[in-house]
Amino acid sequence: MRFNRIFLFIFAIFLILFPLFGCRRASAAAKAVQYTESDFISELTFLGDSTTAHMQSRAAVQKEQVWATKNRYLNLDSRITYARIVAPDTGEEELIADVAARLKPRYLVITLGIDYGVYYYRERPDLFAHYYEKLVCAIQAASPETHVILQSIFPVGRSCTVITNDMVERSNQIIKELAEKKGLPFVDQTKVLADGQGYLREEFCYSEDGIHLTDSAYTAILSHLSTLEHEIRG
Amino acid sequence: MKKICFLFVLLLAFSGCSRETMDMTPEKAAEVVLTEYGENTGFVRADEDFLTTNFGSRDYVRESAVYFSENGDGNEFGFFRLSDEQYSDEMIAAVEEYINSERQSVQSLASLYPADELSDRLQRFDSATVGHMGDLVYYFITEPTIAKNAVRRFRG
Numbered sequence: 001m002r003f004n005r006i007f008l009f010i011f012a013i014f015l016i017l018f019p020l021f022g023c024r025r026a027s028a029a030a031k032a033v034q035y036t037e038s039d040f041i042s043e044l045t046f047l048g049d050s051t052t053a054h055m056q057s058r059a060a061v062q063k064e065q066v067w068a069t070k071n072r073y074l075n076l077d078s079r080i081t082y083a084r085i086v087a088p089d090t091g092e093e094e095l096i097a098d099v100a101a102r103l104k105p106r107y108l109v110i111t112l113g114i115d116y117g118v119y120y121y122r123e124r125p126d127l128f129a130h131y132y133e134k135l136v137c138a139i140q141a142a143s144p145e146t147h148v149i150l151q152s153i154f155p156v157g158r159s160c161t162v163i164t165n166d167m168v169e170r171s172n173q174i175i176k177e178l179a180e181k182k183g184l185p186f187v188d189q190t191k192v193l194a195d196g197q198g199y200l201r202e203e204f205c206y207s208e209d210g211i212h213l214t215d216s217a218y219t220a221i222l223s224h225l226s227t228l229e230h231e232i233r234g
Numbered sequence: 235m236k237k238i239c240f241l242f243v244l245l246l247a248f249s250g251c252s253r254e255t256m257d258m259t260p261e262k263a264a265e266v267v268l269t270e271y272g273e274n275t276g277f278v279r280a281d282e283d284f285l286t287t288n289f290g291s292r293d294y295v296r297e298s299a300v301y302f303s304e305n306g307d308g309n310e311f312g313f314f315r316l317s318d319e320q321y322s323d324e325m326i327a328a329v330e331e332y333i334n335s336e337r338q339s340v341q342s343l344a345s346l347y348p349a350d351e352l353s354d355r356l357q358r359f360d361s362a363t364v365g366h367m368g369d370l371v372y373y374f375i376t377e378p379t380i381a382k383n384a385v386r387r388f389r390g
Contacts, residue, residue: 078287084304130287134283162348
């Protein structure tokens with residue numbers, strides 16, 4: 001009888017404590033994605049081509065933090081400063097510089113080039129650099145208080161038939177040099193996303209094209225960005 | 235006497251034609267084309283950097299005006315006033331090279347995203363119109379009927 005009481009007592013304690021352990025596990029999980037709600041990540045605005053546009057549905061950021069075109073393409077070419085993004089406040093298509101001038105984002109992370117700039121200007125790195133710089137200058141002129149951050153172009157997966165990671169690497173080198181020239185932070189996401197052979201890791205490949213990213217890829221990207229907070233804030 | 239009068243009239247007619255071409259600046263020609271598209275179609279004028287990086291820096295180009303559609307449908311046209319008509323072939327070749335390069339860029343986008351429909355834009359490149367009227371070189375990347383009407387209108 002006494003044994004039963006002790007057993008019941010231990011069982012009751014176990015029942016009480018078990019959910020608590022569960023909660024701890026859940027809170028640990030919450031902590032793992034805590035960066036998504038951190039002040040720093042919420043201060044960032046993202047501008048870019050389709051790999052940025054998809055953040056609206058696949059990354060733990062507010063939709064308004066992602067500046068993208070209506071059809072998701074943002075081609076890095078001579079028309080880059082004429083490209084129209086959907087302004088998050090009005091829903092209208094407007095020039096990037098106009099949106100920047102009005103909304104004056106504190107930090108603007110640019111990820112640009114995979115929409116054919118990398119491939120098309122593979123023999124003309126000078127033009128790739130020129131158009132990239134043209135966009136950065138237009139944004140800085142429109143909103144001088146915005147801190148522009150240049151992010152590397154993401155590696156492509158094995159299934160990508162048009163773009164190679166050599167092309168991506170060369171373009172990233174150009175972006176890095178541009179960042180140095182203009183005194184801007186350069187965030188390299190290659191090591192975060194690539195496997196041992198430089199390809200986009202399988203679990204990060206969203207589609208057969210080998211270019212677009214999964215939710216978990218964006219989690220990794222944001223996580224890496226959050227580790228650079230102090231560096232970026234200076 | 236009759237011959238002299240005829241020659242004089244002919245000379246006047248030629249000088250009139252020449253003055254008309256001189257008066258037709260790229261901007262004026264562009265205005266004519268813009269009215270052809272109507273008020274609802276938004277166009278933006280390309281900046282100097284666009285012209286230099288796409289058509290090269292050419293001493294014989296005195297004025298130019300290139301416009302492209304704001305809604306990304308690929309409609310585009312341009313005018314280049316040359317210092318002398320003798321450069322028109324060279325300028326036309328440069329414009330054709332530019333159109334070809336733009337076509338390739340859309341094609342490369344199509345290879346990246348095969349599921350997306352880009353055939354309309356490619357068709358516009360295929361039916362592009364390039365020509366010259368005296369020292370004024372023009373091009374249209376648009377529907378052939380619009381280009382035809384626009385050329386007819388600015389030719390007067």
